Amino acid sequence: MFKPTAVVTGGAGFLGSHLCDRLLAEGFKVICVDNLITGNINNIAHLTGNENFSFVKHDITNYIFLPGRIDYILHFASPASPIDYLKLPIQTLKVGSLGTHKVLGLAKEKKARMLLASTSEVYGDPVVHPQTEDYWGNVNPIGPRGVYDEAKRFAEAMTMAYHRYHGVETRIVRIFNTYGPRMRLDDGRALPEFVGQALRGEDLTVFGDGSQTRSFCYVSDLVDGIFKLLMSNETNPVNIGNPAEITIKQFAEEIINLTGTKSKIAYKELPVDDPKVRQPDITKAKKILGWEPKVDRFEGLKITLEYFKKMI
Ligand code: UDP
Numbered sequence: 001m002f003k004p005t006a007v008v009t010g011g012a013g014f015l016g017s018h019l020c021d022r023l024l025a026e027g028f029k030v031i032c033v034d035n036l037i038t039g040n041i042n043n044i045a046h047l048t049g050n051e052n053f054s055f056v057k058h059d060i061t062n063y064i065f066l067p068g069r070i071d072y073i074l075h076f077a078s079p080a081s082p083i084d085y086l087k088l089p090i091q092t093l094k095v096g097s098l099g100t101h102k103v104l105g106l107a108k109e110k111k112a113r114m115l116l117a118s119t120s121e122v123y124g125d126p127v128v129h130p131q132t133e134d135y136w137g138n139v140n141p142i143g144p145r146g147v148y149d150e151a152k153r154f155a156e157a158m159t160m161a162y163h164r165y166h167g168v169e170t171r172i173v174r175i176f177n178t179y180g181p182r183m184r185l186d187d188g189r190a191l192p193e194f195v196g197q198a199l200r201g202e203d204l205t206v207f208g209d210g211s212q213t214r215s216f217c218y219v220s221d222l223v224d225g226i227f228k229l230l231m232s233n234e235t236n237p238v239n240i241g242n243p244a245e246i247t248i249k250q251f252a253e254e255i256i257n258l259t260g261t262k263s264k265i266a267y268k269e270l271p272v273d274d275p276k277v278r279q280p281d282i283t284k285a286k287k288i289l290g291w292e293p294k295v296d297r298f299e300g301l302k303i304t305l306e307y308f309k310k311m312i
Contacts, residue, residue: 003052005029005070007112009060009103010077012039014182015117015175015222019074020044022223024052031066035059037091038079043182061091061098070110072230075103075155076117082145082271083188089147096151097158104162104170113169115230116159118237120176120278121149130245130279133174133237143273156237163235171229176241176280180219180300181307190214194252195308198259208270210249215279217242218300221293228289241280242293258301 006023010016011032016039020030029052032044036057047053058064060077078095079085085092100116107114123131124139139149156172163170179191186192194204217240225240246254252265285291 003027003029004072005031005068006072006074007031007033007066007070007106008074008076009033009099010039010075010117012036012041012044012055013076013080014043014184015178015219016076017043017182018180018219018223019076019226020047020053022227024050026227028052028072030054031056031070033058033060033064034077037088038084038184038187040184060102061094062102064102064106066106070106070112073103073107073112073114074117074226074230075100075114078117078151079148080119081187081189085148086144092147093151096148096155100155100158104158104168107168108162108166113171113230114159114162115171115173115226116155118156118172118174119148119152120174120239120241120280121145122153122156122174124149125273125275126277129277130243130281131239132281133239133284140273144271145273170235171232172237173226173229174237174239175222176217176239176278177214178217178219178222178241180304183304185308185311190248190251191216191304192308194255195259195305196312198255198261198263199308199312201261201263203264203266204252204256205268206249206252206265207268207274209267210252210265211247212270212274213245213247213277213279214251215241215243215245216251216297216300217293218295221295225285225289225291228291232289234288238285238289239280239282240285240291241282243279243282244297245279254297254301258305
């Protein structure tokens, strides 16, 4: 039976590895490409020996040759947590720009469909709330987050150029905050930080006064939205995320309650350009993909907590 082949860059990362699982379950062959600077081989260890899965250790900012037929490329390689891209600013800029160029070149050569993992960070510190896809954003190009935000904005521009000029079939997903098993405990994001601190009995470090908002999507919902977008005809960007918005202080309190820890909240300085609000408007995804998230935060957090307990 014919099996389409998909390449997943960043396939050993949090989202990439869940995508590899989903694509294999859908009957694809999967080639995972990762240089493992933020990805982790443990995320794909369970796929060892699967005849439909292969792993290539490679930095996608360099030219890549892959023999044979390729039908889909999902470009998920990039440091993606604020701590990671502050530690790896040049690599972040390179993978968003040079890496996206290499991936689009491969897509053109193979006549493959390319899906770009973009981000709600393209909206910056948004003045339109919730964020709709037609909002152009409010990004500081020279601030510390600029390395990620501008790389992804460039990646979107490059993707649209290859679509318009070379006729490459492209898709762009704008991913909002996502959580679930295989997040790294040390990646600096709010959820692993809070859970790690709660489980170790330390105080939870809330930045600023905790009034900034985020909207957290469980990973299986996100992957489902991405798969539906990949299979759709939509070439313009689509927001995928869970619109359930809370303040970071409320989020920390939820984790304190869920873990039953005696830890309290400790307030720390707000990072530069930390967005004050963030919530996806998912009207477009609902309409064109028939997609909306199903897993509520309580349910998703319980599963994630069990994962982190095993890790600690
Ligand atoms: N945050 C926090 N304490 C932490 C880590 C993060 O209060 O230990 C805050 C951070 O300032 C931001 C929000 O939680 O307002 C979400 O941060 P995260 O790094 O998860 O992702 P972001 O949405 O900023 O990309």
